[in-house]
Amino acid sequence: MYQFDYHRAQTVAEAAELLAANDENTLLAGGQTLIPTLKQRLAMPAKLIDIGNIADLNFIKAEGDAITIGAATKHADVAASPDVAKHLPALAHLAAHIGDPAVRNRGTIGGSLANNDPAADYPAAALGLDAKIHTNKRLIDADPYFTGMFETALEDDEIITEVTFPHPEKAAYVKFPNPASRYAMVGVFVAKTPIDIRVAVTGAGANGVFRVKEMEDALSSNWSPDAVTGIKVPEDDLLSDLHGAADYRSHLISVMAGRAVAATM
Amino acid sequence: MALVSMTVNGKPVSGEVEGRTLLVQFIRENLSLTGTHVGCDTSQCGACVIHMDGKAVKACTMLALQAEGSAITTIEGLAKGDDLHPVQKAFKENHGLQCGFCTPGMIMTAVDMIDRIPNLDEETVRAELEGNICRCTGYQNIVKSILDAAETTPA
Known part of the structure; x- marks a missing residue:
């Protein structure tokens, strides 16, 4: 790792001030992606601003017909939350299958969404459930939030503070993990909310997480696995790498989408 | 610094x-x-x-x-003087290690999973070992050790 300074922020305002003070300053939440990145010398921050211990960012709140989760909440806490299990079991299941138990004790929902790794799980849930991403500056809808691989609508000095997920009528997430890394080769989140039907795919898109409109339309008239398993996502915009070619990923999307719909029935 | x-x-x-x-x-x-x-x-x-x-x-x-x-x-920090922690004892008795390099991490993970999950079964133990790699044992005796320790640990 290159040398850097470490600062533990006590409040979001303090973190925001430090973040704005220098372009080379970076936020640290759980560090389960950032620390490996630093080890590979792929990043050279001047200062790491640790927001992992800020109390205002560590909570799970069930209110009305939504659940709001603080940005620094650990995957293990989401997986173990009775509120999440009751209202959003698909999200509890997703959180319980990120990485491994030790990683889940450190990794955070805000970190996952801010990093927007193309194979991360949380982006599929946020896009699939039409989550609202709250920052220290504004509220961003999931659709405009995800702008590309490792890219988001966040500005350089913007900090995610919490994420609000509406209770869906039905929802499920099924992923096909890479047998070695266990990252999603393809993960599909399907949800029927009071407003619309959504199908979000992670692991496969060359531009990160994306929705499959054709599957959403098909599910609107017929909520069954058969409605989606015959729909193929074009290979052009899919990842093709040593883990799997685009046609393989396209096939996996149809299969995982079918399994996700089946899991809601 | x-x-x-x-x-x-x-x-x-x-x-x-x-x-x-x-x-x-x-x-x-x-x-x-x-x-x-x-x-x-x-x-x-x-x-x-x-x-x-x-x-x-x-x-x-x-x-x-x-x-x-x-x-x-x-x-x-697990053993109390010469008294091994029950999970350490189980690894010893069930031949839960060969070269021993992964063992400290395996045991710390095992203690955590036994604390957290009541009535562990083999499938759960194997899933919980997702983040621990052993290159000697094929996991058979590690899983056996953890199940043995889980049985003898009071809830």
């Missing part, structure tokens, strides 16, 4: 570290507690698993300064 303080195996400790000093480096090099191993250094193998405030974490994927003020338990 910055000063970091924490409790390790019940004892208050502190030391001067760089921002980039990993927790596992602090434990091994500053405190000379070399039971916690560095296997892959890429958060995959789990040889560095310790407990921070009662939760299993990978000490190679944390900065020492992130552990400021926390209570750490390493493999050296």
Whole structure:
């Protein structure tokens, strides 16, 4: 790792001030992606601003017909939350299958969404459930939030503070993990909310997480696995790498989408 | 350099570290507690698993300064004098190790899973070992050791 300074922020305002003070300053939440990145010398921050211990960012709140989760909440806490299990079991299941138990004790929902790794799980849930991403500056809808691989609508000095997920009528997430890394080769989140039907795919898109409109339309008239398993996502915009070619990923999307719909029935 | 303080195996400790000093480096090099191993250094193998405030974490994927003020338990903190921890005893009795390199992490992960999950079965143990890699045993005796320890540990 290159040398850097470490600062533990006590409040979001303090973190925001430090973040704005220098372009080379970076936020640290759980560090389960950032620390490996630093080890590979792929990043050279001047200062790491640790927001992992800020109390205002560590909570799970069930209110009305939504659940709001603080940005620094650990995957293990989401997986173990009775509120999440009751209202959003698909999200509890997703959180319980990120990485491994030790990683889940450190990794955070805000970190996952801010990093927007193309194979991360949380982006599929946020896009699939039409989550609202709250920052220290504004509220961003999931659709405009995800702008590309490792890219988001966040500005350089913007900090995610919490994420609000509406209770869906039905929802499920099924992923096909890479047998070695266990990252999603393809993960599909399907949800029927009071407003619309959504199908979000992670692991496969060359531009990160994306929705499959054709599957959403098909599910609107017929909520069954058969409605989606015959729909193929074009290979052009899919990842093709040593883990799997685009046609393989396209096939996996149809299969995982079918399994996700089946899991809601 | 910055000063970091924490409790390790019940004892208050502190030391001067760089921002980039990993927790596992602090434990091994500053405190000379070399039971916690560095296997892959890429958060995959789990040889560095310790407990921070009662939760299993990978000490190679944390900065020492992130552990400021926390209570750490390493493999050296499990036994009471000459009395092995029940999980250590189970690994010994069930031949749960061959070369032993992964064992500290396996045992710290096992203690955490036994604490957290009642009525462990084989499938759950194997799933919970996702983040711990052993290159000798084929996991058979590790799983057997953990199930044995889980049975003999009072809930």
